[in-house]
Amino acid sequence: MDVKTICLGVLSLGDATGYEIRKTFEDGPFSHFFDASYGSIYPALGKLLADGLVTLSDAEPSGRSDKKVYSLTDAGHAALRAALAEQPGRDRVRSEYLVHLFFAHLMDPRDACRVFDDYLAHFERMVADCPCDEDPADMPPGQRIVHGFGTRFYESLAAFMREQRDAFIQEMNQAGQDTEAAE
Amino acid sequence: MDVKTICLGVLSLGDATGYEIRKTFEDGPFSHFFDASYGSIYPALGKLLADGLVTLSDAEPSGRSDKKVYSLTDAGHAALRAALAEQPGRDRVRSEYLVHLFFAHLMDPRDACRVFDDYLAHFERMVADCPCDEDPADMPPGQRIVHGFGTRFYESLAAFMREQRDAFIQEMNQAGQDTEAAE
DNA sequence: GCTTCGATATATCGATATGATATATATCGC
């Protein structure tokens, strides 16, 4: 699944500019499990336009002149459904935080503790301000599942890190003192 | 953090070929939170070699002639520590499964249920065969945290999906019958 | 009314990464 397909998906939720599509990945309902940069969104929209899968809506007179609001065409809707009929590819995750924690024994213990606390704070922030302007009960079942999945994800891992925190901090500090004593 | 840095990290665990580094991302301890393909690993090793951060170990006579076993140099170890002193970048996730589920209302209900069950099976498989040939108690604290994090992640989300399964399947089938009745 | 600043918006580009493919050797069961 490339950025073109996910752009079709975002547009199926309503007309949008390239900028608004980007914001969907940053803040919106996709932010937990998808991302794409301007450098891929704008070329993708260009190709979709050339292929007739999206069109430019009539610009409202209120907006600025160069603003481009994209809409899904019937062909675009069909292309989205066709893409969803394919087998999904495996999840891809890249967490630099976990890489850092994995190699905590090579770090300054204070840095390692800071990374731990930053990561925990990240999960707690995600639990606190879940970007849900809509009542989950009003969502289609699939969206409700995805929303619940995200919530459970952040809650479980925040809880795990809170459980482990004291032991980790203590072990790190212990290791730091051992190193100092050896010097 | 680019592939060069993570290669240094893998090599800090022991000498390895490019192929073995790839396998670390596929099967090994990094498989849950990092990935990199041959197309990035081999160029990365080439640059690291040119920069003196890794060297080629003496090939054992038992091995094949073109095999290249890489080792971390002191400079490479220092570069790894320096990279770990930097602030980690934010996590990146791309889950096509969640995209599919999010748009389940646009899918054939049977396909949507299959995607759900595939995803659940994936999490259950991850819980069952955790790639841990080492006793967590023997790991450095950071690695133990990362290992526990992965375990908790898979367990929590498998549990969540098991909880939600019946309701989801039923709602999907209901939606499917409504569509058929309307036709 | 003017200015400043942050949000909105489009676009491009070098560097990096993916995913598929080609090629070849080693190992193991049969």
Added chain:
DNA sequence: GCGATATATATCATATCGATATATCGAAGC
């Protein structure tokens, strides 16, 4: 010895990232 699978290196077209450039809009402050 034979075929299948695992080991191993390497490349390339395509896709993507991340940073940057540019410009307009709206609201707040004065």
